[in-house]
Amino acid sequence: xxxxxxxxxxxxxxxxxxxxxxxxxxxxxxxxxxxxxxxxxxxxxxxxxxxxxxxxxxxxxxxxxxxxxxxxxxxxxxxxxxxxxxxxxxxxxxxxxxxxxxxxxxxxxxxxxxxxxxxxxxxxxxxxxxxxxxxxxxxxxxxxxxxxxxxxxxxxxxxxxxxxxxxxxxxxxxxxxxxxxxxxxxxxxxxxxxxxxxxxxxxxxxxxxxxxxxxxxxxxxxxxxxxxxxxxxxxxxxxxxxxxxxxxxxxxxxxxxxxxxxxxxxxxxx
Amino acid sequence: xxxxxxxxxxxxxxxxxxxxxxxxxxxxxxxxxxxxxxxxxxxxxxxxxxxxxxxxxxxxxxxxxxxxxxxxxxxxxxxxxxxxxxxxxxxxxxxxxxxxxxxxxxxxxxxxxxxxx
Amino acid sequence: xxxxxxxxxxxxxxxxxxxxxxxxxxxxxxxxxxxxxxxxxxxxxxxxxxxxxxxxxxxxxxxxxxxxxxxxxxxxxxxxxxxxxxxxxxxxxxxxxxxxxxxxxxxxxxxxxxxxxxxxxxxxxxxxxxxxxxxxxxxxxxxxxxxxxxxxxxxxxxxxxxxxxxxxxxxxxxxxxxxxxxxxxxxxxxxxxxxxxxxxxxxxxxxxxxxxxxxxxxxxxxxxxxxxxxxxxxxxxxxxxxxxxxxxxxxxxxxxxxxxxxxxxxxxxxxxxxxxxxxxxxxxxxxxxxxxxxxxxxxxxxxxxxxxxxxxxxxxxx
Numbered sequence: 085x086x087x088x089x090x091x092x093x094x095x096x097x098x099x100x101x102x103x104x105x106x107x108x109x110x111x112x113x114x115x116x117x118x119x120x121x122x123x124x125x126x127x128x129x130x131x132x133x134x135x136x137x138x139x140x141x142x143x144x145x146x147x148x149x150x151x152x153x154x155x156x157x158x159x160x161x162x163x164x165x166x167x168x169x170x171x172x173x174x175x176x177x178x179x180x181x182x183x184x185x186x187x188x189x190x191x192x193x194x195x196x197x198x199x200x201x202x203x204x205x206x207x208x209x210x211x212x213x214x215x216x217x218x219x220x221x222x223x224x225x226x227x228x229x230x231x232x233x234x235x236x237x238x239x240x241x242x243x244x245x246x247x248x249x250x251x252x253x254x255x256x257x258x259x260x261x262x263x264x265x266x267x268x269x270x271x272x273x274x275x276x277x278x279x280x281x282x283x284x285x286x287x288x289x290x291x292x293x294x295x296x297x298x299x300x301x302x303x304x305x306x307x308x309x310x311x312x313x314x315x316x317x318x319x320x321x322x323x324x325x326x327x328x329x330x331x332x333x334x335x336x337x338x339x340x341x342x343x344x345x346x347x348x349x350x351x352x353x354x
Numbered sequence: 355x356x357x358x359x360x361x362x363x364x365x366x367x368x369x370x371x372x373x374x375x376x377x378x379x380x381x382x383x384x385x386x387x388x389x390x391x392x393x394x395x396x397x398x399x400x401x402x403x404x405x406x407x408x409x410x411x412x413x414x415x416x417x418x419x420x421x422x423x424x425x426x427x428x429x430x431x432x433x434x435x436x437x438x439x440x441x442x443x444x445x446x447x448x449x450x451x452x453x454x455x456x457x458x459x460x461x462x463x464x465x466x467x468x469x470x471x
Numbered sequence: 472x473x474x475x476x477x478x479x480x481x482x483x484x485x486x487x488x489x490x491x492x493x494x495x496x497x498x499x500x501x502x503x504x505x506x507x508x509x510x511x512x513x514x515x516x517x518x519x520x521x522x523x524x525x526x527x528x529x530x531x532x533x534x535x536x537x538x539x540x541x542x543x544x545x546x547x548x549x550x551x552x553x554x555x556x557x558x559x560x561x562x563x564x565x566x567x568x569x570x571x572x573x574x575x576x577x578x579x580x581x582x583x584x585x586x587x588x589x590x591x592x593x594x595x596x597x598x599x600x601x602x603x604x605x606x607x608x609x610x611x612x613x614x615x616x617x618x619x620x621x622x623x624x625x626x627x628x629x630x631x632x633x634x635x636x637x638x639x640x641x642x643x644x645x646x647x648x649x650x651x652x653x654x655x656x657x658x659x660x661x662x663x664x665x666x667x668x669x670x671x672x673x674x675x676x677x678x679x680x681x682x683x684x685x686x687x688x689x690x691x692x693x694x695x696x697x698x699x700x701x702x703x704x705x706x707x708x709x710x711x712x713x714x715x716x717x718x719x720x721x722x723x724x725x726x727x728x729x730x731x732x733x734x735x736x737x738x739x740x741x742x743x744x745x746x747x748x749x750x751x752x753x754x755x756x757x758x759x760x761x762x763x764x765x766x767x768x769x770x771x772x773x774x775x776x777x778x779x780x781x782x783x784x785x786x787x788x789x
Contacts, residue, residue, distance in 0.1 A: 127784070421503070
């Protein structure tokens with residue numbers, strides 16, 4: 085990877101913006117799904133602990149949106165709240181609902197899915213952040229250094245849950261296996277950099293998606309072996325690629341909820 | 355009575371604020387094992403303060419005093435021979451020799467190294 | 472029986488116990504305590520704890536909807552604290568329940584069966600974003616008044632939990648003020664939203680402190696809790712103190728108290744107010760309030776849906 089630093093000059097800007105939207109939208113939606121669990125986790129102590137992870141992640145999203153604001157893309161809150169689904173670059177995995185039902189009424193949320201999604205996503209995020217620490221666009225490299233500080237805890241937290249549930253009852257193992265299959269189906273675009281990928285990698289913003297994906301597989305291999313499971317296949321061509329604005333309807337309803345109050349009056353101070 | 359199926363263990367959580375401070379008891383939480391207790395501890399009790407280290411200890415592993423044993427904590431107030439107050443008269447003595455007494459405050463102030471002054 | 476310990480009869484034990492709390496000593500979980508004291512603590516603290524857990528729900532509805540990144544973070548942290556307060560208080564209640572072989576699971580079952588009640592305010596709907604602000608500002612304000620009243624409770628573990636809780640309540644108060652300040656200084660719609668919210672919460676806020684005496688509803692635990700120095704002030708004293716602290720602030724923002732008879736009586740040095748409907752209060756706290764069943768259902772469904780997780784953790788329990 086190049087040591088050369090780049091600026092947000094017009095010829096670089098599109099690639100920088102594209103990558104920042106991927107990172108911002110990922111953490112924004114990831115945090116939203118976590119926040120829907122607030123008050124409903126299987127154990128009160130866990131509810132408190134995991135909410136900190138949702139908060140950290142929203143904080144990370146806010147830093148990326150802030151960088152976009154500084155690049156003249158608009159106000160960070162407007163970027164987070166107002167962009168419709170067809171302008172979003174988050175991966176499919178983070179837009180999936182937590183389970184059946186809405187958090188307001190009768191949520192039948194699936195904790196196995198939460199643990200697997202959160203763990204797999206966090207390992208992927210850590211790998212990206214390690215690469216972004218050497219990002220040629222310095223403001224992003226600086227944010228990556230900050231984000232990295234909080235990831236150790238997120239990893240420890242979700243790995244503990246992942247390993248313990250997979251080492252427990254038959255029912256838990258079955259549910260976890262089901263969740264693993266479900267999460268892996270959506271894993272095809274997690275490392276994707278979308279149609280801007282070549283440009284993003286060419287400018288030295290982040291390493292190639294295949295390199296990053298291989299790192300993820302290598303790291304997970306050890307964890308899976310420790311619990312006598314084999315690492316599942318990752319679909320090479322994702323059904324939907326969120327980086328290219330391909331999304332499910334769940335993203336529309338998520339955005340509608342996230343922006344319900346903000347949209348009442350976008351000019352007002354809230 | 356049928357044994358209730360439960361994962362609950364009480365863990366007592368201790369933490370230290372800075373590398374040089376002592377461990378302090380924070381509170382207790384419920385967890386199935388020490389690993390799980392550890393991932394819960396910090397965010398449950400130390401969300402808004404610096405932490406340098408954490409201990410989690412299963413409550414049943416702590417040996418405390420029973421009400422009766424606390425009687426063993428009582429003692430007479432006749433031990434000034436091992437307390438500062440038993441040697442207060444030296445202050446006057448040293449004054450006679452035109453010297454200052456090295457009291458606790460003075461002695462602990464030497465932690466910064468000895469300077470000739 | 473030990474030779475060291477003098478056999479005390481129940482009466483002597485009680486006398487020693489009363490002497491201890493009169494002297495300002497703190498009672499700990501393993502200490503001997505009269506049954507009446509233990510029962511009063513269990514009732515008070517399990518209700519307080521479960522109210523925090525249920526109280527997370529109305530505000531939680533507004534967590535994903537909060538109107539900016541900063542507000543989303545603030546309210547997430549606030550609701551997290553509510554769950555955290557539930558954790559602290561339930562731990563205290565669980566230790567008191569131990570001699571009866573009961574644990575947190577039993578408290579949840581008591582909640583679902585209606586045996587364990589939660590605060591009247593958390594049976595009410597949170598219809599708008601302003602409600603999220605008013606809950607933080609005034610409901611938490613009222614909670615600060617009742618909780619600081621018990622900071623020096625004779626029961627040590629409760630007192631320690633309350634010290635942690637009250638420190639965080641200061642953040643909650645500021646969080647609520649920050650939301651309502653933005654609305655009060657905002658557009659006409661925002662101001663209307665805030666006034667409507669105050670109108671909606673007023674009666675519930677009055678009820679929050681409980682009836683002035685047991686004759687009002689036929690049940691009040693205030694006498695026992697004062698006798699054992701668990702708390703110091705009466706319900707009415709606390710309600711008056713709330714008025715004294717909050718009425719000037721409410722009015723300074725140009726908001727109207729939704730009670731035309733409300734005034735301060737100089738002669739009696741008391742706030743005069745329209746009594747809330749205490750029959751309605753009784754209905755509400757017996758889970759017949761506007762959102763009682765829906766919130767209980769939410770709690771029950773999530774508890775049952777997650778039962779397999781607790782089973783799984785039992786299997787990795789050491």
